[in-house]
Amino acid sequence: MNLKEKAKVLDAEQIDKALIRIAHEVLESNKDTGSLAIVGIRTRGAILAQRLAGKIGSIAGVEVPVGALDITLYRDDLTTVAEQPVVHKTEIDFDIHDRVIVLVDDVLYTGRTIRCALDALIDFGRPRSIQLAVLVDRGHRELPIRADYAGKNIPTSQKETVQVKITETDGADEVVVAEKEE
Amino acid sequence: MAVTWKKKDLLDLESLSTQEIELILETTGSFKEISQRPIKKVPTLRGQTVVLFFFEPSTRTRTSFELAAKRMSADIVNIQTGSSSLTKGETLKDTARNIEAMKVNIIIMRHSSSGAPHLLARSVAPSIINAGDGSHEHPTQGLLDIFTIKEHKKKINGLNVSIIGDIAHSRVARSNIWGLVKLGANVTVCGPATLMPPEIEKLGVKVTYDIKEAIEGADVINMLRIQLERQGQSLFPSIRDYSMSFGLDTEKMKNAKKDVLIMHPGPINRGVEITPDIADGPYSVILEQVTNGIAVRMAVLYLVSGVKERVG
Numbered sequence: 001m002n003l004k005e006k007a008k009v010l011d012a013e014q015i016d017k018a019l020i021r022i023a024h025e026v027l028e029s030n031k032d033t034g035s036l037a038i039v040g041i042r043t044r045g046a047i048l049a050q051r052l053a054g055k056i057g058s059i060a061g062v063e064v065p066v067g068a069l070d071i072t073l074y075r076d077d078l079t080t081v082a083e084q085p086v087v088h089k090t091e092i093d094f095d096i097h098d099r100v101i102v103l104v105d106d107v108l109y110t111g112r113t114i115r116c117a118l119d120a121l122i123d124f125g126r127p128r129s130i131q132l133a134v135l136v137d138r139g140h141r142e143l144p145i146r147a148d149y150a151g152k153n154i155p156t157s158q159k160e161t162v163q164v165k166i167t168e169t170d171g172a173d174e175v176v177v178a179e180k181e182e
Numbered sequence: 183m184a185v186t187w188k189k190k191d192l193l194d195l196e197s198l199s200t201q202e203i204e205l206i207l208e209t210t211g212s213f214k215e216i217s218q219r220p221i222k223k224v225p226t227l228r229g230q231t232v233v234l235f236f237f238e239p240s241t242r243t244r245t246s247f248e249l250a251a252k253r254m255s256a257d258i259v260n261i262q263t264g265s266s267s268l269t270k271g272e273t274l275k276d277t278a279r280n281i282e283a284m285k286v287n288i289i290i291m292r293h294s295s296s297g298a299p300h301l302l303a304r305s306v307a308p309s310i311i312n313a314g315d316g317s318h319e320h321p322t323q324g325l326l327d328i329f330t331i332k333e334h335k336k337k338i339n340g341l342n343v344s345i346i347g348d349i350a351h352s353r354v355a356r357s358n359i360w361g362l363v364k365l366g367a368n369v370t371v372c373g374p375a376t377l378m379p380p381e382i383e384k385l386g387v388k389v390t391y392d393i394k395e396a397i398e399g400a401d402v403i404n405m406l407r408i409q410l411e412r413q414g415q416s417l418f419p420s421i422r423d424y425s426m427s428f429g430l431d432t433e434k435m436k437n438a439k440k441d442v443l444i445m446h447p448g449p450i451n452r453g454v455e456i457t458p459d460i461a462d463g464p465y466s467v468i469l470e471q472v473t474n475g476i477a478v479r480m481a482v483l484y485l486v487s488g489v490k491e492r493v494g
Contacts, residue, residue, distance in 0.1 A: 073226040081488075083188075086209070088212055120224075123219065
C-alpha cells in the first residue's frame with residue numbers, strides 16, 4: 001500500500017504555536033501546577049510531551065515531571081496483528097498518585113490507543129484526573145473518548161491517513177494528510 | 183532492529199540469528215520496568231494458558247517463569263513429574279498431546295534428556311520454551327546472562343568472557359557460548375580436563391586448564407556449579423581438590439581486572455566453585471541475574487505468543 005501526500009496541514013511554526021496554545025489552556029484549567037504531570041504515548045506523543053512540558057515550564061516557571069508510556073502490552077489487537085510489535089520502555093519516574101496527568105499523543109483517531117494508555121496509566125496508581133492533549137484530532141472515534149486539548153481538528157475520510165512528523169524521529173516538524181493508494 | 187520474531191518455539195540459542203538474540207535483549211529491556219512497579223502486571227497474555235512441565239528439580243527457573251507468566255496475566259498450570267501420568271507409563275509425546283488437546287498456548291519444559299523439547303516442538307502445536315534440556319542448552323539462562331553483561335558493559339562485542347567449571351555437563355555454558363560468540367565476545371572456557379567436552383573449540387572458544395589464565399584479562403567471569411548429579415563417576419579427586427584448583431577465591435581474584443563482573447547461574451555451592459566473600463562481593467551480579475531472569479522470560483513469552491502460524 002502506497003501513500004500519496006495530499007496536503008500539508010501544519011508546518012513547524014504552526015505545530016509550535018499549537019503546543020504553546022495547549023500549554024496555556026492546560027495552565028488555565030489547572031491552577032494547582034504543583035500536581036501537574038505530563039505523560040506522552042510513545043513514540044511521537046512522548047516527544048510532544050517533552051516539548052509541552054518545556055512550554056508549560058517556561059510560561060508558569062514550574063518544573064513539570066514528564067513520563068513516557070509504551071502501550072504495546074495493552075493493545076486490544078495483539079491477537080489479530082500479524083507479528084508482535086516491538087515493545088519499548090515505559091518510563092514514569094514519579095508517583096502518579098493524586099496527580100493531574102495530561103496524557104499526550106500525536107493523533108486522536110479511533111480512541112483505542114487512548115483506551116490502552118488509560119489502562120496502562122492506571123496500573124501505576126490512582127491519579128486525581130487524566131486529561132487528554134493531542135496535536136491532531138481527525139475524528140472517526142470507535143470509543144467514547146474525547147480530547148481536552150487539541151492542536152487542530154482535521155476532518156478526514158477513513159481512506160486517508162494523518163502523518164505527524166517530528167524532527168527527532170522524522171527529520172522535520174510537519175503534519176501531512178495522505179491518501180492510501182490501492 | 184528490522185527483524186521480527188517468527189519462531190513458534192525457543193529451543194536453543196544455537197538456532198537463533200544474531201538479530202533474533204538482539205531483539206530478545208531489546209525487548210527484555212522494555213519488560214524490566216514492569217517488575218519495579220507497585221502493580222506488577224500487564225494484561226498482554228490474558229486468556230492464554232501456560233503449562234510448566236518440569237521433569238527435573240528447579241526453584242529459580244520455575245519460579246522465574248511462573249512469575250513472568252503471571253505478571254503478563256497468563257493462566258498457569260504446573261505439572262510435576264512425580265504426580266504426572268508419566269509415572270504410569272505414558273510416553274512424553276502422549277502426555278504432551280493430551281496437554282495440547284486441552285488447548286494450551288505455551289509449554290515451558292525442563293527435561294533431563296537433551297533434545298526432549300525439540301521432540302515436543304515437532305509433535306505439538308503449542309509454543310515450546312526450553313527451560314533446560316540435559317546437558318544441551320538452557321536458552322533463557324544464556325539470554326539473561328548476556329543481558330546482565332550488556333547492562334553493565336554496554337556491549338558484548340569484543341568482551342573477554344571466561345566460563346569456569348564443569349563445562350561438560352553444563353547447559354548454561356553451551357547457551358552462553360552460542361549466544362556470546364554470535365554477538366562477538368571472546369569466550370574462554372576453563373575447567374579440569376575431565377570436565378571439558380571434546381572438540382569444544384569447534385564452538386569458537388578458547389580452552390584453558392589454568393584458572394589464572396582464565397581470570398587474567400577477563401571482563402566477565404561466569405562460574406558454573408559442579409553438577410554432581412550428572413556425573414556418573416568421580417571426575418576429580420575431591421571437592422576440596424577441585425575447589426583449590428578451580429574455585430574462585432580472594433587469592434585468585436588478585437589477577438582479575440578491577441571492573442570484572444562475577445556471575446553464577448545458581449544454585450551456588452558456597453566454598454566449592456566460589457567462596458562466599460566473592461559471591462557476595464562488590465563484583466558479583468549474581469542476584470541481578472535473577473532479577474533480569476524474569477524480564478528475559480517475559481520477553482520470550484511475549485515474542486513466542488505472537489506467532490500465529492502453528493504447525494503441529
